[in-house]
Amino acid sequence: MASSSSSLGRRLVACLLNISEARRKDVVETVAKAALYNTEGVQREATTVLNIFNDHDYNRSVITIVSSIDSISEAVLSACEKACGLIDMCAHKGVHPCMGAVDLIPIYPLGEEVRVQDCAEQAQAVARGLTTRVQGTTVFLFGWADSPLRRGLAQRRKEMGWFKKMPDLRIQPDIGPQPQKRFGVTGVGAGAYVMNCNVTIDTQDVVVGRRIAAAIRESTPGGLPGVQAMAFPHEGDVEIACNVESVKGGPSGHVTADEPWPSFSIEGRQYCHAPASLITRRVAELARKQGVGIKGTALVGFTPQECRGLAELALSEGVAEFWKEQRRIRM
Numbered sequence: 001m002a003s004s005s006s007s008l009g010r011r012l013v014a015c016l017l018n019i020s021e022a023r024r025k026d027v028v029e030t031v032a033k034a035a036l037y038n039t040e041g042v043q044r045e046a047t048t049v050l051n052i053f054n055d056h057d058y059n060r061s062v063i064t065i066v067s068s069i070d071s072i073s074e075a076v077l078s079a080c081e082k083a084c085g086l087i088d089m090c091a092h093k094g095v096h097p098c099m100g101a102v103d104l105i106p107i108y109p110l111g112e113e114v115r116v117q118d119c120a121e122q123a124q125a126v127a128r129g130l131t132t133r134v135q136g137t138t139v140f141l142f143g144w145a146d147s148p149l150r151r152g153l154a155q156r157r158k159e160m161g162w163f164k165k166m167p168d169l170r171i172q173p174d175i176g177p178q179p180q181k182r183f184g185v186t187g188v189g190a191g192a193y194v195m196n197c198n199v200t201i202d203t204q205d206v207v208v209g210r211r212i213a214a215a216i217r218e219s220t221p222g223g224l225p226g227v228q229a230m231a232f233p234h235e236g237d238v239e240i241a242c243n244v245e246s247v248k249g250g251p252s253g254h255v256t257a258d259e260p261w262p263s264f265s266i267e268g269r270q271y272c273h274a275p276a277s278l279i280t281r282r283v284a285e286l287a288r289k290q291g292v293g294i295k296g297t298a299l300v301g302f303t304p305q306e307c308r309g310l311a312e313l314a315l316s317e318g319v320a321e322f323w324k325e326q327r328r329i330r331m
Contacts, residue, residue: 003159009116011068012066012067012109012308013069013107013110013122014193015075016301017064019031019060020059020060020089020092020101021083022055023059027087028061030086032079035049035075035078037074044067044075045316046068046071048066048067048319050066050307050322052323053063053301060094062196069122070159076105077133083101084137084183087102089183097157097167098170099187100137101184102257102278103184103191105174106193106194108187109193109266110311111308112265112266119191120147120190126188127145127146139173143189144189152191153194164202191246193246193303195276195304196242197280197300198242199267199294200238200239202287203287204238207237208238208287208290211231212283215286217229224241224278225274226245226277228242228245244276246264248269252323261274281296
């Protein structure tokens with residue numbers, strides 16, 4: 001690869017922007033394009049959208065924006081401004097929990113060259129920028145951006161009431177005013193890369209799905225390290241939706257010779273993820289005990305290595321709307 005792409009790669013970060021809209025695909029693409037082009041239509045330097053994942057039942061989309069650490073905040077803020085203008089939480093319906101028109105803004109480093117502190121500062125800048133540029137928006141912080149406590153996303157979501165069927169907006173945000181129903185609440189943070197792995201089981205019984213989700217969570221004895229899981233009705237079946245968080249160091253006691261855990265390094269520290277094959281196998285074992293089979297596994301987006309590699313390719317070739325080119329959305 002050319003040296004220009006390598007130099008770009010040394011300072012790359014990814015934002016997996018979660019917005020509460022999937023049924024109006026034109027709206028989702030408009031939000032994605034706002035990350036790529038300024039108001040005059042000029043393409044932003046060193047920025048690409050690698051992937052757009054839409055889920056109709058969840059009514060939620062994940063837009064994978066990759067940019068240099070110095071450019072990420074403006075790209076993300078422009079997308080968020082557009083989303084807040086086009087998505088009204090008063091009218092939102094979907095089976096997936098959410099609290100905000102822009103529900104989640106996580107920023108992840110894609111290489112050793114980006115420091116933890118850099119990502120925390122950019123996330124904090126995005127949080128302040130959103131509440132300034134879109135009056136009435138409100139933010140809670142998580143991960144590296146939640147200084148000094150560095151509370152994780154699952155903990156912060158629990159504190160905010162994100163998992164409740166009817167979230168109570170009478171909460172105390174970290175930045176911004178009391179939440180308005182139109183915009184809701186946005187989580188902004190930074191951390192080591194989080195993957196998403198969804199396994200569909202062959203049943204319509206959500207109770208069975210919830211038992212399986214509970215059993216594979218990291219918080220359950222015998223659960224999988226780094227895995228947070230929920231179960232939802234999905235396209236006539238039940239889906240076990242997993243956030244697969246990075247685990248520091250090695251997966252002691254869980255790794256096999258034929259099943260390496262995807263790994264990467266940040267500031268000299270090793271991180272790894274539970275592989276999708278292991279999550280699928282564990283869900284299948286638990287489902288079998290309930291007399292249920294599985295129908296398939298979907299990765300939403302990429303591993304960290306894939307994300308960086310595709311971003312370097314896209315940027316070296318000047319392809320901003322890469323999601324139209326690669327057609328490898330795994331759903």
